Amino acid sequence: MVQYKRYERYKDSGVEWLGEVPENWSVDRLKSSVKSLKNGVWGDDPKGNENDVFCVRVADFNRNKYEVETEEFTVRNLGREKQKAFILKKGDLLIEKSGGGDNQPVGFVVRYNREEPAIYANFMARMHLNEKISCSNFFKYVHSSIYANRINVRSIKQTTGIQNLDTDYYLQEIVVYPTLQEQIKISEFLDQKTAEIDSLITDKEKLIALSEKQRQAIITETVTKGLDLDVKMKDSGVEWIGKIPEHWEICEFRRISTLQQGLQIAQEERFSEGGPGRFEYITIKYLNSLRTELDKEFIENPNKRVICYPEEILLARTGATGVVVTNIFGVFHNNFFKVNFNKSRIGRDYLVYYLKQVKIQEHFKLVAGTTTIPDLNHGEFLSTKCLIPPVSEQIQIVDFLDSCISDIDSLITEIKNQINKLKEYRQSLIYEAVTGKINVRDVAAGY
Template sequence: MITTKIKYKATGLKWISEIPEHWELKRLGGLFDERNETVSENDFNPLSVTMQGIVPQLESAAKTMHVDNRKKVCIGDFAINSRSDRRGSGGLSALEGSVSIVNTVLKPSAYYLPEYTHFLLTNKLFQDEYYAKGKGIVADMWSTRFSEMKTIFLPVPPKAEQDEIVQYIKAQEEKINLFIQKKQRFIELLKEQRQTIITNAITKGVDDNTKTKNSRVEWLGNVPEHWKIVRLKFLGESFIGLTYSPIDLVDKDEGTFVLRSSNIQNGKFTTDDNVYVNKEIPEKLILKKGDILLCSRNGSAELIGKNILIDEESEGNWFGAFMTVFRSDLNYYLYYFFNSNVFKSQTALFATSTINQLTNGILSNLTIAFPENIDEQKRIIEHIKTETATIDTAIAKADREIELIREYKEAMIAEAVMGKRK
């Protein structure tokens, strides 16, 4: 890394006020050519442009009948999603294939090293400037075309410095990623501890002196003698969500928000990846406070069964066909059953040769042991809340530390590609 003091010059630009004196400043259109070749996904494998880069098409990606109207991507191209609601989705492609026409594809530039291109065009400062050039009806649905993108000024450092910057960023990323991995492992251990507390409480109760009996259910083992053993279908009802096709998908202001698996993250309701449909929706598919919403179909077996307890924030929404609701007067207690090792141990029942799924039949026939006495249920719930409170605080703290280090990483990359390494 260069240790001599760097002199800077003003650019007259808001998004990048100054660059090293010996660097050039050029418009993007003079540095990159657009690749605008229309191809079919039957000839070029479909790819998704995500915040993690260019990857084989995701199962969750909205499909279209227009398979012949896609953009070609070659290895080494840079692709970016032009829609502002997909901000941050882009990267250098290590794959050849095709992407949706909402993406802009740039050919490799003779002015830049490939990895420097990736860091330059995915950093937050450039992303903000890129989407600010866009046009649209509402702020969260703007699109930036290449004709607008090419007017953006970019710094052009000598290639030797580009390589130095890339190596610096990669070295810093390695340290940051290691920190994140350790924190994520710590969170996993805390979650395992939390699940153990929940599992013990909903299978053994909170009174150590309670007599037990053999439940005659392998995954339950011995349970308190006075508890009732019953299938879930006798405690409530379950039903799958709305079935819709790609032609039903519309923009936010034209349709109804439908919850999917991606709207459940770490046991909480999120709105980071939303889908809207224009279709008549049955009244029974409106979520009610106290419902338990579960992911019931997914390509990943690990995601089957993840769930949330519907609260004031999430009630009133609808949910998609790969989701299932369980509705019962006992849901505030049963919620902990669905978040216990007892429930998770049944994931083998969800796997099929085609797709992992928790069918209504499987769900309804799962066996649970529980106390019929409401006061005892409340004591168990309070015990779980008390015993897991410290764990939840520690998880939240570790999550926040990961969030902060990611923000630092973002700022570090932005400064480095602009010639402001410390």
């Protein structure tokens, strides 16, 4: 990483998260940067008349660029006179006041950098900045550092099921103020450098996508064609499967498996902590990569038929139709099927790979329907075709795929680690620039 110069002299800011700051920078409350703050408005449903207006929602926050970004604005209806008090100006900052959660608390700030006239929803507040001492592009980065360091969390007033940000308290936080000209230079530097880092991240994310596509292709090719390139083939009779090795058996899942559907457990019967006699409750939330220990739920003394053991297979029926879950122990929700299979005819690991292949995943999504909540029913699953090689060949396929997938997964893990380091560097660079730990005033464009 590039080593940047420091300022000549520093002073103690008196604030722990800021530390030492350049001697000639002012130290003051966030409130000084803000000329006015006003809560948003939701308005009425659009009516197709002159009072219809674009409305910014929290969903329009680009949390990577700290800007409002959307392909299509929400339209609301608000009288023209009332609109005047809520119309955004280019450069206004918007702060999320209500909503959030443990993983993504309220207090995130974005800059409105659009030309379109728009109002803003009632879950946020608009900050007009004091332009004499505040560059909005610089302060979007200041707020991002406040958020990254979780300084905003101490201004959150938690109510039942929702977070609310006390903006008066939040604006009492201490930040530093370079000169206005220096703010502009720092923000231009950060615009350039964050864009460069984001480009690197995008390239690595594309590499992950290609690796995942390769993984899926290998699984699909192997569980439908086998490992012997010279084997004689036959028509499977199923369009989405195509030709298969001549000696492989093909049959409906109903011939080799049965399904057990889970249970919907009432919220009042769930516990937030485990303990003797309690089992983890496996819902679709289990598939969320951001899930934490705090998200876990438990139930007591369940019916044994809805307990899943690590060696068993769950298949998502709704919500994430066709997703396979293994190596878990707990009680499963009725959004899942447990797939019970004839172990003498098909091995567990081979079956898992077969259920993970692209072609059958696409088939399950197709037969689950295109309604608001797709639902894979028992009959559609049981009538789906399954390919069954000899058991000895299943073992060879599993060994081959285990080795290939392990290599690909290791590569993906390494790339993800690189992305995380880039993201950490990006946030560190922002923090160091807006708090004066590095001097970027004279860094030439393109450096």
